[in-house]
Amino acid sequence: MxxxxxxxxxxxxxxxxxxxxxxxxxxxxxxxxxxxxxxxxxxxxxxxxxxxxxxxxxxxxxxxxxxxxxxxxxxxxxxxxxxxxxxxxxxxxxxxxxxxxxxxxxxxxxxxxxxxxxxxxxxxxxxxxxxxxxxxxxxxxPSDFIFEPPNEILFPSDYDVSFNENRVKQIIDIAVTHNSRINILNVSDGYELSDEQEENKQKLAKLFKNVTHLFHSVNNESVTGAISEFQLSRQINLLVMINNKHSFFENLFFKSKINQIGFHLNTPFLVIPSGTKKN
The missing domain is CATH 3.40.50.620 (HUPs)
Known part of the structure; x- marks a missing residue:
């Protein structure tokens, strides 16, 4: 249970x-x-x-x-x-x-x-x-958010995390239960993915092999802007991120004022610590 x-x-x-x-x-x-x-x-x-x-x-x-x-x-x-x-x-x-x-x-x-x-x-x-x-x-x-099934999940990633089953288990469980589609979003800085990033991306593809998923790559100077634009272009019901220490996570979400980061959180937000292990 x-x-x-x-x-x-x-x-x-x-x-x-x-x-x-x-x-x-x-x-x-x-x-x-x-x-x-x-x-x-x-x-x-x-x-x-x-x-x-x-x-x-x-x-x-x-x-x-x-x-x-x-x-x-x-x-x-x-x-x-x-x-x-x-x-x-x-x-x-x-x-x-x-x-x-x-x-x-x-x-x-x-x-x-x-x-x-x-x-x-x-x-x-x-x-x-x-x-x-x-x-x-x-x-x-978010306050006042009325439940809707998470049909479309947005999962931004820089592919700097070495993915494993434990780290993405919650995402997969939700996707399987609700027949969700997982949208993996990478914000390009104009450079090709490194060998390590490409390897991590392939690991993720294998982990998501039994759920519907799509990889997206967009050019944007701002990660927050890319997320906001993606949310506007699709009916995203759930935002997911892995909180690894080397990601943009803290800068993105722990500023105190919205105008400092230009980002409105209006969907449920699942945060997975990078050290997540099975109990």
Whole structure:
């Protein structure tokens, strides 16, 4: 069974991501873990213990998680899905690290704050921290994004990653389940691929041999511009990237202002860490 972590702060945004995950994996057997972490804004253990603040926050967290599970089970009656509740006095990133060490999850699905204007932050800070630190794939769902099957997947790559089955397993699983087409996009800088890049491209072709896929090469001075143009020219339902340290990833997604990078994220975004391994 797939083990999927669903962090929630009980906002509409996190509820939207939960619904997306349930729809995406409706035909697969899954263990979903509903996670809420809580810490006082000003944390002093002696103070919070004396006044029972931790216990109050724990009780509120547990009640709200239970309410979320009841809401899910009343709306989505799916015998393929089991639900577990985790309420933890911890930071989100620390809790995720501990859960990963315990082999609790294969994938994290969480919401983003969305980006509706030039002054908006691309991702909420929690999402950024999780993507940067998580050792398993993270699927970020834009706020208010209504579920649609991922028929067209966009997978930009510079072919500087040595691909293997573990690194692309999540992509293949989604493509097989939803009969998706994977569009591999390489942004050319005017030079031919190196021997190593060509070898990595051929590895990718072999890994994707059982799913529909197309290789695209475009000339563009800006990787972000190429992605945006490709998304406009096709109905892309899911964007996927491997977060390897030598890629354009951090420059692309961790700038704070949209006008600094000229990129609007309006589709679900799957980030795969380069060190992804099977649990």
């Amino acid at each position: 797939k083990n999927i972590l669903l962090p929630t702060d009980f906002s509409d945004n996190s509820w939207n991501a939960i619904q997306y995950a349930i729809e995406l994996f409706k035909d697969e057997k899954c263990n979903f873990f509903l996670l809420n972490t809580y810490t006082p804004m000003i944390y002093n253990l002696e103070y919070t213990s004396r006044f029972g603040l931790v216990e109050v926050m724990r009780d509120i967290s547990k009640k709200n998680i239970n309410d979320i599970q009841q809401r899910i089970e009343s709306k989505f009656k799916n015998p393929n899905h089991n639900y577990n509740q985790i309420s933890s006095f911890n930071t989100l990133t620390n809790e995720i690290q501990q859960l990963h060490e315990g082999n609790v999850m294969d994938l994290i699905v969480m919401g983003t704050k969305g980006a509706t204007g030039l002054g908006e932050i691309l991702f909420g800070s929690n999402t950024v921290h999780v993507i940067k630190s998580a050792k398993c794939p993270v699927l970020a769902i």
